Amino acid sequence: xxxxxxxxxxxxxxxxxxxxxxxxxxxxxxxxxxxxxxxxxxxxxxxxxxxxxxxxxxxxxxxxxxxxxxxxxxxxxxxxxxxxxxxxxxxxxxxxxxxxxxxxxxxxxxxxxxxxxxxxxxxxxxxxxxxxxxxxxxxxxxxxxxxxxxxxxxxxxxxxxxxxxxxxxxxxxxxxxxxxxxxxxxxxxxxxxxxxxxxxxxxxxxxxxxxxxxxxxxxxxxxxxxxxxxxxxxxxxxxxxxxxxxxxxxxxxxxxxxxxxxxxxxxxxxxxxxxxxxxxxxxxxxxxxxxxxxxxxxxxxxxxxxxxxxxxxxxxx
Amino acid sequence: xxxxxxxxxxxxxxxxxxxxxxxxxxxxxxxxxxxxxxxxxxxxxxxxxxxxxxxxxxxxxxxxxxxxxxxxxxxxxxxxxxxxxxxxxxxxxxxxxxxxxxxxxxxxxxxxxxxxxxxxxxxxxxxxxxxxxxxxxxxxxxxxxxxxxxxxxxxxxxxxxxxxxxxxxxxxxxxxxxxxxxxxxxxxxxxxxxxxxxxxxxxxxxxxxxxxxxxxxxxxxxxxxxxxxxxxxxxxxxxxxxxxxxxxxxxxxxxxxxxxxxxx
Numbered sequence: 001x002x003x004x005x006x007x008x009x010x011x012x013x014x015x016x017x018x019x020x021x022x023x024x025x026x027x028x029x030x031x032x033x034x035x036x037x038x039x040x041x042x043x044x045x046x047x048x049x050x051x052x053x054x055x056x057x058x059x060x061x062x063x064x065x066x067x068x069x070x071x072x073x074x075x076x077x078x079x080x081x082x083x084x085x086x087x088x089x090x091x092x093x094x095x096x097x098x099x100x101x102x103x104x105x106x107x108x109x110x111x112x113x114x115x116x117x118x119x120x121x122x123x124x125x126x127x128x129x130x131x132x133x134x135x136x137x138x139x140x141x142x143x144x145x146x147x148x149x150x151x152x153x154x155x156x157x158x159x160x161x162x163x164x165x166x167x168x169x170x171x172x173x174x175x176x177x178x179x180x181x182x183x184x185x186x187x188x189x190x191x192x193x194x195x196x197x198x199x200x201x202x203x204x205x206x207x208x209x210x211x212x213x214x215x216x217x218x219x220x221x222x223x224x225x226x227x228x229x230x231x232x233x234x235x236x237x238x239x240x241x242x243x244x245x246x247x248x249x250x251x252x253x254x255x256x257x258x259x260x261x262x263x264x265x266x267x268x269x270x271x272x273x274x275x276x277x278x279x280x281x282x283x284x285x286x287x288x289x290x291x292x293x294x295x296x297x298x299x300x301x302x303x304x305x306x307x308x309x310x311x312x313x314x315x316x317x
Numbered sequence: 318x319x320x321x322x323x324x325x326x327x328x329x330x331x332x333x334x335x336x337x338x339x340x341x342x343x344x345x346x347x348x349x350x351x352x353x354x355x356x357x358x359x360x361x362x363x364x365x366x367x368x369x370x371x372x373x374x375x376x377x378x379x380x381x382x383x384x385x386x387x388x389x390x391x392x393x394x395x396x397x398x399x400x401x402x403x404x405x406x407x408x409x410x411x412x413x414x415x416x417x418x419x420x421x422x423x424x425x426x427x428x429x430x431x432x433x434x435x436x437x438x439x440x441x442x443x444x445x446x447x448x449x450x451x452x453x454x455x456x457x458x459x460x461x462x463x464x465x466x467x468x469x470x471x472x473x474x475x476x477x478x479x480x481x482x483x484x485x486x487x488x489x490x491x492x493x494x495x496x497x498x499x500x501x502x503x504x505x506x507x508x509x510x511x512x513x514x515x516x517x518x519x520x521x522x523x524x525x526x527x528x529x530x531x532x533x534x535x536x537x538x539x540x541x542x543x544x545x546x547x548x549x550x551x552x553x554x555x556x557x558x559x560x561x562x563x564x565x566x567x568x569x570x571x572x573x574x575x576x577x578x579x580x581x
Contacts, residue, residue, distance in 0.1 A: 174436040177446050181422040185411045192409035195371060197397025197426030197489060206432050 013161055017154045026225065027265060029157045032164045033222045034261035038245040039171055039254065040214030044092075045243070046251030047180065048207040049187025050099060054111030056239030057118040058088045058212040060231075062219030064122060067137040067229040068130045077142045077224055081163065084220035085213045092212025096205035115239035119231040136230025139223060160221050167214055168254055174210075175252075183207055184252075215242070248290050250297020259298035263290065321385045324349045324493050324525045325370070330379035332365050332549075339365040341549040342379065347493065347542070352519060352526045354536040354557070357546035358569055363529045364406065366546070367497055370527070371403045372396045384492065398426035402486030403495040406529075408478050410470045416481050417466045420456060423485035424449035452488050459521060460484045460514070476507045480514070487522060494518070496528040500535050508532060512539050537561065545569065 016028045041055045065084040069075040095114065099107050121127070123134050131137070144155040174180065182203050185193035194200055223229050241264045249260025271282035294301040323346040332340040340362045347353045357363050368374040370381055372393030381389045383399055391399070402423075411419050428445030435442040457463045460480045465473060470481060479499060486494055499515070500508045512535060519526060530536050536543060536557065543560040545553040547569035553560045560566055 170436040173438045173442075174432065177435050177442060178421070178425055178428050178430065178449065179432055179435045181411075181414070181418055182425055184413055184418075185422045185425075188411035188413050189409050191373070192405065192411065193422075194394045195373075195397065195403050195405075195409075196423045196485060197394055198422075199392075199394045210432055210436075 037218035059219035060234035062216030088216025096208030250299025253299030256299030400492035402491030
């Protein structure tokens with residue numbers, strides 16, 4: 001049964017490559033990218049309880065590492081991903097160190113400052129040789145391997161899907177044992193966590209690092225999909241959007257990250273359809289409505305639904 | 318390492334918060350395998366002393382030795398691995414987790430596997446998880462928590478939640494268990510159960526227990542050894558009967574003794 005379900009999910013995930021095309025396939029690819037970015041944020045904010053309003057910065061840096069390595073150093077696209085991940089993990093670890101002294105809203109503000117600073121650094125004159133300044137960098141998309149009968153868009157989707165699936169699997173494995181318990185213990189009661197033998201500082205900084213790694217690789221994939229990076233794409237609103245996605249999707253849940261990505265990706269367009277003059281208002285109303293209907297996010301709503309089904313049919317529980 | 322007769326030795330512990338002296342040089346020892354009660358009126362420094370032992374406070378003077386090894390300067394998350402387990406005066410459970418996960422979290426210091434080993438499902442991660450779950454079974458039975466193992470801790474009655482906290486400390490197999498007012502908030506029959514439980518824990522886990530307690534009848538019934546604090550100093554150290562008769566203890570609790578009244 002569970003093997004059948006796994007095959008079903010795999011078919012469902014691969015199908016868009018052959019069913020959708022053009023803009024719709026592009027959007028589905030970006031859905032996977034944002035889901036991965038939100039999953040990264042979830043590891044530090046949802047699971048460990050350290051609020052980050054600056055994950056757009058890691059997304060931007062991941063994107064730029066890929067863009068610079070490809071444009072200035074002629075690296076193959078796939079080889080840039082581990083570098084982007086490593087750079088972001090190192091940076092996340094470094095941010096995690098001062099974050100140890102900051103709690104709640106203070107940490108949120110510091111990470112917000114990071115998100116505000118990164119686009120400006122990317123525009124800096126001194127780095128223009130690599131970053132292209134305000135103009136950014138135009139990339140050529142990955143080439144389809146010669147033997148595969150796929151279009152460039154199809155290949156790109158499947159490549160992004162494969163990387164995202166691997167990282168989701170890694171997150172799933174990480175979040176089923178002692179590390180998830182340690183992270184959640186720190187979020188729930190840091191003193192009791194220490195008394196239980198958990199090195200709070202070590203877990204927090206590592207959580208920040210792995211979180212930045214996930215979001216950084218998402219940025220890297222995003223650069224491959226959009227084939228263009230510029231500071232304007234990575235303003236503070238990106239960080240806020242990821243945070244919104246996390247909250248709407250529901251923290252501490254892998255499917256929640258996908259649901260949140262759907263909100264981040266589609267609701268702004270939907271708002272634009274409803275009102276051309278004030279899409280922000282519509283977005284806000286939809287956001288409030290979503291949180292009113294699902295106070296613990298889409299993931300929480302799903303959990304409750306499953307639980308009530310189980311209660312209704314105890315014989316199948 | 319040769320086992321010392323005393324599992325815990327405190328020497329001259331002093332702790333000051335600004336002008337307030339919480340502990341003014343406290344020394345005593347907890348012998349291996351005994352249940353030691355720490356009593357004293359409110360504000361006598363019991364909880365401060367507890368926090369010094371478990372590494373939550375750094376005393377300004379004095380030393381803490383566990384099994385003959387100084388532990389005063391170590392970071393507090395190391396205490397669990399060294400063999401000091403503790404509970405808190407007010408419940409300190411991980412409220413988002415089930416009873417089972419709360420207890421398993423206590424097994425953290427028994428494992429070695431980190432982020433990488435877990436994310437890649439390396440054998441070390443599986444080994445840690447298997448060991449933790451084995452220890453969990455023993456503790457669930459001993460503390461009678463099997464029936465509630467899957468419940469979220471928020472759903473538990475107070476007395477059961479306290480047992481979860483003890484279970485979380487026990488799963489790491491401590492040499493010394495520190496209990497901060499374990500009987501606080503329990504009713505009569507629950508206090509009786511606690512008494513039986515602590516004796517059983519001491520027997521099965523071969524550990525020593527140091528407990529802070531206001532509940533005098535529990536202390537007198539349970540403890541092999543009682544230490545009384547007043548105003549940050551140790552005023553009595555002996556068997557429950559000796560401490561109960563000690564005039565300083567009576568004075569600290571009641572304000573005056575019949576002897577004082579006669580002398581006045």
